[in-house]
Amino acid sequence: MSGASLLQLFFSGLTIGSIYALIAVGFVVTFSVTGILNLAQGEFAAVGALTAASLHMHGAALWVSVLAGTAAAVLLGIVMERAVIRPARRIDLLSVVIITIGVDIVFRGAALMIWGADPLTLAPFTDRPPLHLGGATLDWQTVWTVAISGVFFVALIWFFQTYQGKAVRAAVMNHTAARIVGIRPSRLSFYAFAVSAGLGGLAGTIVAPITGATYDMGLMLGLKAFVAAVIGGLNNAPAAVLGGLVVGLLEAFTAGLISSDYRDAITFIVLLLMLFVRPSGLFGRTAGKRV
Amino acid sequence: MIRRGPLAQLYPPSWPAIVTVGIVLAVIPFVSGPYVLSVLIAVGLSAIVAVGLSLFIGYAGQISLGHAGFYGIGAYTSAILALRGVDGWATILIGMAITGGVAWLVSRPTLRLEGHYLAMATLGLGMILNIIMIQWTSVTGGPSGLTGIPPLTVGSLVFDADWKLYYLIWVMALLVIWGFRNLVHSRVGRALKALAESEAAASSLGVPTARFKEMAFILSAMVASLAGSLYAFYLSFVSPSTFDAMASIEFLIMAIAGGVRSVWGAPVGAAVVTILSQAMKSVVPALFPSAGGEYSILVFGVLLVVILLFLPQGIVPGLARGVLTIRHRWTRPGDSGSAAPGGEG
Numbered sequence: 001m002s003g004a005s006l007l008q009l010f011f012s013g014l015t016i017g018s019i020y021a022l023i024a025v026g027f028v029v030t031f032s033v034t035g036i037l038n039l040a041q042g043e044f045a046a047v048g049a050l051t052a053a054s055l056h057m058h059g060a061a062l063w064v065s066v067l068a069g070t071a072a073a074v075l076l077g078i079v080m081e082r083a084v085i086r087p088a089r090r091i092d093l094l095s096v097v098i099i100t101i102g103v104d105i106v107f108r109g110a111a112l113m114i115w116g117a118d119p120l121t122l123a124p125f126t127d128r129p130p131l132h133l134g135g136a137t138l139d140w141q142t143v144w145t146v147a148i149s150g151v152f153f154v155a156l157i158w159f160f161q162t163y164q165g166k167a168v169r170a171a172v173m174n175h176t177a178a179r180i181v182g183i184r185p186s187r188l189s190f191y192a193f194a195v196s197a198g199l200g201g202l203a204g205t206i207v208a209p210i211t212g213a214t215y216d217m218g219l220m221l222g223l224k225a226f227v228a229a230v231i232g233g234l235n236n237a238p239a240a241v242l243g244g245l246v247v248g249l250l251e252a253f254t255a256g257l258i259s260s261d262y263r264d265a266i267t268f269i270v271l272l273l274m275l276f277v278r279p280s281g282l283f284g285r286t287a288g289k290r291v
Numbered sequence: 292m293i294r295r296g297p298l299a300q301l302y303p304p305s306w307p308a309i310v311t312v313g314i315v316l317a318v319i320p321f322v323s324g325p326y327v328l329s330v331l332i333a334v335g336l337s338a339i340v341a342v343g344l345s346l347f348i349g350y351a352g353q354i355s356l357g358h359a360g361f362y363g364i365g366a367y368t369s370a371i372l373a374l375r376g377v378d379g380w381a382t383i384l385i386g387m388a389i390t391g392g393v394a395w396l397v398s399r400p401t402l403r404l405e406g407h408y409l410a411m412a413t414l415g416l417g418m419i420l421n422i423i424m425i426q427w428t429s430v431t432g433g434p435s436g437l438t439g440i441p442p443l444t445v446g447s448l449v450f451d452a453d454w455k456l457y458y459l460i461w462v463m464a465l466l467v468i469w470g471f472r473n474l475v476h477s478r479v480g481r482a483l484k485a486l487a488e489s490e491a492a493a494s495s496l497g498v499p500t501a502r503f504k505e506m507a508f509i510l511s512a513m514v515a516s517l518a519g520s521l522y523a524f525y526l527s528f529v530s531p532s533t534f535d536a537m538a539s540i541e542f543l544i545m546a547i548a549g550g551v552r553s554v555w556g557a558p559v560g561a562a563v564v565t566i567l568s569q570a571m572k573s574v575v576p577a578l579f580p581s582a583g584g585e586y587s588i589l590v591f592g593v594l595l596v597v598i599l600l601f602l603p604q605g606i607v608p609g610l611a612r613g614v615l616t617i618r619h620r621w622t623r624p625g626d627s628g629s630a631a632p633g634g635e636g
Binding site for chain 2: 037084087088091093094095097098099101102103104105106107108109110112113219223226227230261262264265268269271272275276279
């Protein structure tokens with residue numbers, strides 16, 4: 001295989017990996033703040049993509065559609081937190097995980113009712129001919145995708161240095177102790193859901209010009225992002241970004257070098273291997289607690 | 292899933308209930324049409340999977356998001372081997388052995404960790420198994436699946452009609468229910484119950500927690516495989532879409548809807564979910580002419596959330612408690628010594 005084709009695979013892995021990264025950060029934000037594994041995370045991307053695509057098709061400006069798609073996801077995240085997660089706070093965490101599966105199904109069913117089963121399309125953010133780099137083509141949407149997830153990567157690292165970021169880290173380490181010093185985990189939970197839903201929604205609007213927007217796109221995006229989060233260690237947001245890139249590149253190279261039939265399988269094999277060998281993630285400091 | 296209080300002691304009904312249910316089910320083919328029979332066969336198959344799953348959830352305090360994969364291993368093993376001339380009953384046992392091995396491989400590293408690593412691992416395993424079913428075309432027939440699976444036989448008796456399979460499947464289902472009931476009431480069952488209440492306490496009392504959780508998981512997987520094999524011999528056709536992630540979630544809904552701490556919960560949950568999905572197939576197109584069957588997932592999602600929020604013990608213990616509360620109100624205040632409804636049923 002020529003260098004140009006390898007570069008092409010690298011670009012496509014980078015694109016999809018950046019999408020996974022954004023959704024994976026959402027997983028990690030919710031999980032590290034609330035302890036809840038929100039399996040409905042992928043649906044925020046679907047809602048963002050579908051909202052943006054349908055608004056744009058009805059004549060709204062592209063940037064308005066993208067913002068509205070992200071906002072719709074944030075709204076949904078807030079509603080989910082208030083209507084389902086908050087009342088479930090006294091239930092054990094295992095049941096809450098199952099509740100998020102229920103919410104995932106509800107979102108998917110509702111999306112089918114609102115937008116139907118046919119895929120919608122969204123215009124690329126920059127409507128210009130692709131760049132040519134080392135014999136490979138580079139779409140402007142790829143540039144956007146990588147740039148946006150790069151911005152969030154840097155922003156996350158910066159956030160955890162700030163006072164608020166330290167408050168979040170404190171709440172993650174010890175809920176009770178955090179409460180004693182005046183950090184309110186219930187408010188953090190609200191923000192966690194809003195932020196992670198927003199990240200998912202944004203990721204959905206970015207991927208929509210590449211793959212189209214369908215009611216069932218959230219499931220696979222969510223699962224892949226979840227694998228990315230596991231690779232990163234589930235409570236390490238910057239590492240989840242790297243996890244997303246790992247998954248994206250693995251998929252692209254499996255599809256290009258071996259067979260596209262097994263593109264999805266490789267991701268889940270990596271998930272199993274990670275859980276068996278390094279359950280605390282590639283960058284985890286502490287090993288999983290042995291019982 | 293961890294519940295304390297009097298309902299934790301609510302023992303499932305003993306063998307008279309199994310005999311009663313058995314007699315009612317035995318009469319049904321004489322009074323009902325083929326449609327009712329086919330729905331009841333679907334209920335029976337799902338009940339077998341859901342009973343095992345509810346034992347695992349309710350007593351080991353863990354969830355599996357991949358039981359459709361185990362169901363699929365059973366179905367595909369039976370289909371592939373029976374088409375190559377292997378005896379049908381032998382294929383059932385081989386399927387269960389393979390499933391047990393796979394479940395053991397997955398559970399061994401993950402069940403020893405705290406948290407829901409097994410849930411994640413089973414999710415991944417289910418996806419991998421489904422991809423293999425779709426992609427390994429030379430063996431599994433690919434997306435279109437395998438057809439013409441020969442029926443099970445015992446001597447000159449051939450299980451080739453729906454009513455014969457109905458009896459076979461329900462005899463198996465009642466045997467599984469009976470077996471799990473006995474297991475729950477045995478020393479192992481009490482240990483598992485202690486394990487679900489508090490792993491630390493159980494472990495300090497000498498319960499080998501990791502080994503028991505592993506055992507419950509492997510057992511529930513093997514039972515799912517049995518149901519899968521029976522499914523293959525019933526339809527004489529298997530295809531990958533029956534065993535996807537959504538199917539795993541449906542089994543989970545059945546187990547949880549019925550109530551994971553009651554052996555009768557799972558069959559009731561299987562009946563509710565199966566009948567609901569059949570009902571929606573006929574009702575939804577009448578209400579929304581453009582709608583496909585996919586809308587039913589919305590209802591299942593709502594069902595799952597509502598049950599976990601408002602009826603966390605499931606339908607069967609929930610109803611039992613409701614009946615006991617009403618009965619308690621009807622008797623004069625102070626008439627009964629305790630308000631605790633435990634030990635009933």
